[in-house]
Amino acid sequence: xxxxxxxxxxxxxxxxxxxxxxxxxxxxxxxxxxxxxxxxxxxxxxxxxxxxxxxxxxxxxxxxxxxxxxxxxxxxxxxxxxxxxxxxxxxxxxxxxxxxxxxxxxxxxxxxxxxxxxxxxxxxxxxxxxxxxxxxxxxxxxxxxxxxxxxxxxxxxxxxxxxxxxxxxxxxxxxxxxxxxxxxxxxxxxxxxxxxxxxxxxxxxxxxxxxxxxxxxxxxxxxxxxxxxxxxxxxxxxxxxxxxxxxxxxxxxxxxxxxxxxxxxxxxxxxxxxxxxxxxxxxxxxxxxxxxxxxxxxxxxxxxxxxxxxxxxxxxxxxxxxxxxxxxxxxxxxxxxxxxxxxxxxxxxxxxx
Amino acid sequence: xxxxxxxxxxxxxxxxxxxxxxxxxxxxxxxxxxxxxxxxxxxxxxxxxxxxxxxxxxxxxxxxxxxxxxxxxxxxx
Numbered sequence: 001x002x003x004x005x006x007x008x009x010x011x012x013x014x015x016x017x018x019x020x021x022x023x024x025x026x027x028x029x030x031x032x033x034x035x036x037x038x039x040x041x042x043x044x045x046x047x048x049x050x051x052x053x054x055x056x057x058x059x060x061x062x063x064x065x066x067x068x069x070x071x072x073x074x075x076x077x078x079x080x081x082x083x084x085x086x087x088x089x090x091x092x093x094x095x096x097x098x099x100x101x102x103x104x105x106x107x108x109x110x111x112x113x114x115x116x117x118x119x120x121x122x123x124x125x126x127x128x129x130x131x132x133x134x135x136x137x138x139x140x141x142x143x144x145x146x147x148x149x150x151x152x153x154x155x156x157x158x159x160x161x162x163x164x165x166x167x168x169x170x171x172x173x174x175x176x177x178x179x180x181x182x183x184x185x186x187x188x189x190x191x192x193x194x195x196x197x198x199x200x201x202x203x204x205x206x207x208x209x210x211x212x213x214x215x216x217x218x219x220x221x222x223x224x225x226x227x228x229x230x231x232x233x234x235x236x237x238x239x240x241x242x243x244x245x246x247x248x249x250x251x252x253x254x255x256x257x258x259x260x261x262x263x264x265x266x267x268x269x270x271x272x273x274x275x276x277x278x279x280x281x282x283x284x285x286x287x288x289x290x291x292x293x294x295x296x297x298x299x300x301x302x303x304x305x306x307x308x309x310x311x312x313x314x315x316x317x318x319x320x321x322x323x324x325x326x327x328x329x330x331x332x333x334x335x336x337x338x339x340x341x342x343x344x345x346x347x348x349x350x351x352x353x
Numbered sequence: 354x355x356x357x358x359x360x361x362x363x364x365x366x367x368x369x370x371x372x373x374x375x376x377x378x379x380x381x382x383x384x385x386x387x388x389x390x391x392x393x394x395x396x397x398x399x400x401x402x403x404x405x406x407x408x409x410x411x412x413x414x415x416x417x418x419x420x421x422x423x424x425x426x427x428x429x430x
Contacts, residue, residue, distance in 0.1 A: 224420070
């Protein structure tokens with residue numbers, strides 16, 4: 001194959017992607033992300049997490065709350081550090097650090113539209129199980145340090161008064177999730193224009209509702225935040241898809257089947273390692289996994305890559321080490337690599353077989 | 354007047370600094386603008402989500418990029 005053909009397959013992938021995904025997947029997804037940033041009080045969520053006193057409760061709150069704090073592995077670090085140094089336990093802080101990039105609503109819904117509902121359900125459950133395991137391991141490994149740390153400051157923890165979300169915001173959020181899901185689930189096999197019709201109805205409902213319940217200024221905020229997501233993530237997504245197209249052309253199918261196929265422990269470990277080291281912005285993991293699965297990657301390794309891809313990366317390891325200390329990073333990262341490998345292997349041999 | 358921009362150096366934080374400078378220029382005001390990227394300092398201010406803008410030690414905007422108009426309004430009061 002000549003280099004020209006290789007480049008061409010990159011553009012080919014880009015063309016398919018733009019034709020099929022931009023309108024019905026990405027536009028609602030970015031609007032949804034904008035709503036989450038504008039109308040959900042993330043501060044309130046993080047305060048709730050910090051205020052929980054018992055361990056099971058704080059773990060559950062951290063895992064649940066992280067679903068709506070959509071973030072890449074890089075932007076979540078200051079949030080987790082704020083939580084930790086604000087008095088929350090080491091467990092919840094690292095749960096947030098893991099769940100917010102690995103399994104937020106945005107990434108899950110987007111994975112669903114590309115890879116189907118089943119693997120998303122498994123991704124969600126696996127991410128939660130891994131979150132609890134990581135929280136447990138971190139609390140156990142640093143239990144002495146945890147005891148020595150000052151008790152949470154009560155004046156800070158009683159300030160939980162701000163509401164996380166008002167009801168109209170919840171409805172708007174749900175309408176957008178619907179607009180994102182409906183075209184890809186209702187019209188699974190029909191022609192593309194049917195998807196567009198379903199999409200248009202969904203968008204009209206969401207916008208109609210927004211104009212009825214929101215002030216101009218709020219809508220302005222929402223649009224600006226949405227535009228930020230477009231500016232930050234869209235170029236990365238396009239670059240990602242282009243690279244994926246090239247990888248698809250260069251990588252022999254036999255190689256993918258050999259090293260990432262099936263459901264062996266080795267494939268799962270390799271997939272985890274790729275995911276844990278390379279940087280994926282939220283959502284970019286889905287097209288890569290889609291392509292690799294087309295080339296023969298097993299469902300188990302695919303799950304492992306979906307989980308560790310956005311959640312971990314080399315820059316993220318370094319940042320965690322800098323903010324939380326080298327020792328915590330040395331426990332956190334290997335724990336997730338072991339868990340990712342095991343989860344991919346187990347799921348590949350059971351639910352995803 | 355001292356305006357602090359709390360950010361991690363992310364694109365949104367850079368944009369916030371630009372917007373603050375633009376608002377100052379449009380109002381014809383002079384102020385000391387500093388970019389703070391030390392997470393410990395964020396905690397002192399109680400800021401969790403960056404970017405944030407603090408004017409004379411008081412956090413005015415947090416977790417989003419403000420508009421030029423918004424900063425002008427804050428500076429005028």
